[in-house]
Amino acid sequence: MTKIGVFIPINNNGWLLSSTSPQYMPTFELNKEIARRAEHYDLDFLLSMIKWRGYGGETEYWDYGLESFTLMAGLAAVTEKIDLYASIAVLTMPPAVVARMAVTIDSIAPGRFGVNIVSGWAKAEYDQMGIWPGDEYFGYRYDYSSEYMQIMRELWETGRSNFKGEHFQMDDCHLLPRPSQPIKVVSAGQSDRGMKFVADYCDYGFVVDNGVNVPKDIAPTVERLNVAKGESSNEIGCYVLQLVIAAETDEEAMKKWETYNQGADAEAMAAMGLISAADPTVSSGVTTSSTINNALKAKVAVPHVICGSYETVARSLDDVAAIPGVSGVMLIFDDYLVGIEQFGQYIQPLMKSRSEIGESLSATGS
Secondary structure (H helix, E strand, O other): OOEEEEEOOOEOOOOOOEOOOOOOOOOHHHHHHHHHHHHHOOOOEEEEOOOOOOOEOOOOEOOOEOOHHHHHHHHHHHOOOOEEEEEEEOOOOOHHHHHHHHHHHHHHOOOOEEEEEEOOOOHHHHHOOOOOOOOOHHHHHHHHHHHHHHHHHHHHHHOEEOOEOOOOEOOOEEOOOOOOOOOEEEEOOOOHHHHHHHHHHOOEEEEEOOOEOOHHHHHHHHHHHHHHHHOOOOOOEEEEEEEEEEEOOHHHHHHHHHHHHHOEOHHHHHHHHHHHHOOHHHHOOOOHHHHHHHHHHOOOOOOOEEEEEHHHHHHHHHHHHOOOOEEEEEEEEOOHHHHHHHHHHHHHHHOHHHHHHHHHHHHHOO
């Protein structure tokens, strides 16, 4: 069965760079309600990103944001079964501190907590705080993240670390208690080096496509992760990030998409483009920054989208699930509270890849 997660709106307006899309602020109450509804419809996980600087513009895009670990700790206390992933930008906190934070949330939600590793390519986020190590970091960020992960794994598995590396040195570092179950780790490296990091140290990798109603176009990216997985002894799952804009008919859904694009926040898009272009690896192949740049060049405010009727969306998500190597989909919605209800009530019951969940919900009258 394909797993379904939600990329929750920890920053304002979710993931639409548009003045004509639903406008909302990130609050604990909003995310708690999303979590409650996700559990009701038997979704599998929630993930919150971390962003330390927004992009301004007319919509003040991502200028308002919460912190990921504290938000997920709060959600851990008000949920019962859904898995929760918090994001850590590795330049902002030492690995031993994050390892203990993760164990603390695991004690709130035993066996349900995981960590998303963000290597950090957006220089402006860290420069503003005086913690950017220099532009050479663009080239070694996954080496840095690899040492970071080795330390956290040692602490979680053995309770201590004496790791000695180029970037970190532990001196009989202790961590007790250890987690109740292994802490799952995810990452979204899109470059070949990023995918190798995923294969070596993570349980899941996220991949992103910037097409519109072309879900199968993600297959080559998934295959690149499959190749990286083949070079590792780890079992790695692959989740596809996908925005859903749904309505009763294809025409209604496409009208929403067109309206959102008409309100594209050009100033915020330009700011995002400048920050992503600062990464010297942007022209060296498929990277996170190059993926963003390609979307911005298309001047599309709403990328990586499946847009259509409930039947169209269900069929498209099944197409994604059928791609070899895909373990699940992480959903973004244009309007989260409306979107998650549409998914739970009308889309999920039509998905062949979620048929077990649909039958279970039907049996309970949900």
